[in-house]
Amino acid sequence: MVSTVEQTGSRPAAWGAVLSMALCVAMLIASEFMPVSLLTPMAAGLGATEGQTGQAISVSGLFAVLASLLITTAAGMLNRKGVLVAMTAFMLLSLVLVAAAPSFTVLMIGRAVLGICIGGFWALATAVIMRLVPAEDVPKALALMYGGQAIAAAFAAPIGSYLGGIFGWRAVFWALTPIVAVNLVWHLIALPSLPAQQRQDVRALFGLLKRPYFRRGLIACMLSWGSAFSMFTYLRPFLEQVTGVDVATLSALLLLLGCAGFIGTWAAGRFIKGNAAPFLKLPALVMGGATVGLLLLGHSVIATGLFMAIWGAMNTMFSVIWMTWMSQNADDAPEAAGSLMVAAIQASILLGAVLGGLLLDGISIRATFVGSVVLAIAALALIRDGRQMLKGS
Structure with missing residues (x-):
């Protein structure tokens, strides 16, 4: 204990x-x-x-x-x-x-x-x-x-x-x-x-936004979260329409996704140490890749379960990775940085859900998942190796 x-x-x-x-x-x-x-x-x-x-x-x-x-x-x-x-x-x-x-x-x-x-x-x-x-x-x-x-x-x-x-x-x-x-x-x-x-005060917030490395990181974080939640918000209609699951199977798959988060929590505590830059691209890369997998193989319940487990494990690592980056690169103003990070994440969740809903209503559920992948690619293009997101860059 x-x-x-x-x-x-x-x-x-x-x-x-x-x-x-x-x-x-x-x-x-x-x-x-x-x-x-x-x-x-x-x-x-x-x-x-x-x-x-x-x-x-x-x-x-x-x-x-x-x-x-x-x-x-x-x-x-x-x-x-x-x-x-x-x-x-x-x-x-x-x-x-x-x-x-x-x-x-x-x-x-x-x-x-x-x-x-x-x-x-x-x-x-x-x-x-x-x-x-x-x-x-x-x-x-x-x-x-x-x-x-x-x-x-x-x-x-x-x-x-x-x-x-x-x-x-x-x-x-x-x-x-x-x-x-x-x-x-x-x-x-x-x-x-x-x-x-x-x-x-608000000057601390604007002071952080004037730092190019922090501004780049904040935008990359928003793109990553927007990608994740434009997919996750509409996961149930995808499973019902594409995978064709019943309520019992749907509940089992959602439970699998949630339980996989324990693996992500363990991995975050075990492997995320020192410089956070190499880890910044992982959420968009892994969760975006899982979304691609669902688009290609979503008709299979077994494949769907596998990709949902991968997505769920990275979901719990997601916050640890980006908040570790924040703690290392805005350590002189952690409360102001925390305010900006939370506002950015909540706003990107809301906007991601809106974008996904528009694509779902206007085109199809697959279009919603394609939109999620596009946001993930944009995040990866901005992050690259993560070095431009570090203090002093």
Whole structure:
């Protein structure tokens, strides 16, 4: 068992705090994406269409973009421990609002509150990890924190769908509230005091954007994420229309994709060390390649499962690779860099989903996957060997 604090050099490594943040990540991912598996009963329960309910669910992404850009400035000189605790409290409030929502409007308010939590937490997360462990342990700590993403990705949707069918969709959200409450208390106990190191303002954001290497990296990151989510958002219609799976096979394939994330989490902690440049092209290369494989062999369930497992493993490495790059190349302004990275990722997820939807409605599901591949190729063309994304280039 890892002790909460172990001395490494002159800086204590607060692994208990890292684990607390990993649980928070798992709850964030579950809270954000659980409604996808409960869309139909939620719409029926609130007297809304599935399209309206889907829009209410996605409103969290819009507020996450805004919060990620504003939170480090709005927090001023507040202790970052208190800010993280407040973000977790927002998640708890969001779950209560959604679970008890008497109307469509209250559902949207609950999702907006969750968006604030998502944007605020992720904007600060990497900067906080950099203060919890020694520099050489940052990739390992990031992999551990993103292990919560793998757990949620693997189990949130199937468990939510199963429990929702038995107890109703509201019970699923109520079931998450005690876990988040425990996580909030764990934050209070495990997180050390994290005084603000300097006052953040919009000048820090613009200062980073003036750096050519960081600007190139940010664009490459957006292209990579846009590629991934223009495909992932519309994976179900592809599996239904091209692979021809039934509901049971669909659930099994999605579970396989999620469980493969554990391999990616292990690999990230094991292999991502030192200079991050050689790893930057891997997400676009591997996930784009898996998408090509689905386009060519998607009619085969076995081949589809293989490519989905490859995609799922790289999905959990994705965040670790790019946040490691950020921690190494914007270490003088980690909170401002975190704000920009989270805003870029959330915006690219939203735009990728819009692009994929336009291609799906206008042409076909295969066109959506081709669009994903095109974005991946653009990312690879910009990244090349990654050296132009490094500080000092």
